Amino acid sequence: MRTVHAVVPEDIDDPRRPSGGNAYDRRLLRELGGLRWRVHEHRARGDWPDADGVARARLAETLADVPSGRTVLVDGLIASAVPEVLAPEADRLRIVVLLHVPMPALRPTDRTAARRERCALNAAAAVVTTSTWTRQTVLRRYGHDPDRVFVATPGVDLGPLATGSDDGGRLLCVGAVTAEKGHDVLIAALARVRDLDWSLLCVGPVGRDPGFVAGLEQQLHAEGLQDRVSLAGPRGHDEVRAAYAVADLLLAPSRVESYGMAVTEGLAHGLPVLVSDVGGLAEAVGRTLDGRVPGALVPPADPDALAGTLRRWLTDPAWRHDLRAAALARGGTLPGWQRTGRKVSWVLEHVLDGAVR
Secondary structure, three states, rough: EEEEEEEEEEEOOOOOOOOOHHHHHHHHHHHHHHHHHEEEEEOOOOOOOOOOOHHHHHHHHHHHOOOOOEEEEEEHHOOOOHHHHHHHHEEEEEEEEEEEOOOHOOOOOOOOHHHHHHHHOOOOOEEEEEOOOHHHHHHHHHOOEEEEHHOOEEEEEEEEOOOOOOOEEEEEEOOOOOHHHHHHHHHHHHHHHOOOEEEEEEEEOOOOOOOHHHHHHHHHHHHHOOEEEEEEEEEOHHHHHHHHHOOOOOEEOOOOOOOOOHHHHHOOOOOEEEEOOOHHHHHHHHOOOOOOOOOEEEEOOHHHHHHHHHHHHHOOOOHHHHHHHHHHHHOOOOOOOHHHHHHHHHHHHHHHHOOOO
16 A cells, blocks of 8 residues: 555544644545555644644654655644654655645735745645645745646535525625634624515634634624624534535635635535635636526625625525525535545656646
């Protein structure tokens, strides 16, 4: 069997801190195992990418213990922060970085973080990105060799189809409650359609940015929406799938998004989506085989545009019908996780064989 050493965040399986990156990592490693890779998993302690010196030194020790010539797959949240750890191992190990979101998107004003990420990626034999948008960002910002940067988009599991209500008012937002995800923009938009019948369920961690969440709760009370919006916190996999199945519309008002796994998961349930046109979200939304968009895209951080589209959704039954049909068609064409696993496996094989360097 082929062997890969995988360096992942310590909280990869923590149900209190779910994230798209963690879900991707876990499912990918499972798929690689099914493709006859022997996976040695190493959990990097620390709050990445801001881990302290002790965590960085421990990571250096972990890599030093990996036998020479082995392939090491490192989560980008970790790798981007430690070029000084990766560079000394670049000639001894075959390092592949799995990059979910580039630092210029995550921290647009932090030039040091971007510079360190560039150095870290230079130490890698190959980079796997989880969206075409992320790959293009890496090539544009860092001048990377295109032959060393690959795309393996997240797969989906088909689930029970959303039944949809007559009025379309069951709204759903899945993701951590942070400024990057744009919940404050969503609340501002919903305040503009308070005269219509709707409710919003927000599923995702509420502890990553306590100050933002406190401000959001104040915003809800100031707008009188506290009884119509539920910040439900993180939920298990089956509970999230059940939420998709009973919702009418999935909302992703993000300011930053490299792909949007929740979007494709919603579409896999036949759920139309309303998202910000930012990052890789348009790629995730995609089109049906006959060119229809299974939802709508609006400018990011624009509550007026978001409110206008929500009003149309809630008052135009014919449009809701068309978007539901498009979402059902799009969901049926989304690839599964097996394709994701095969793509990453191909990259790892070529790195192992020395074809990529």
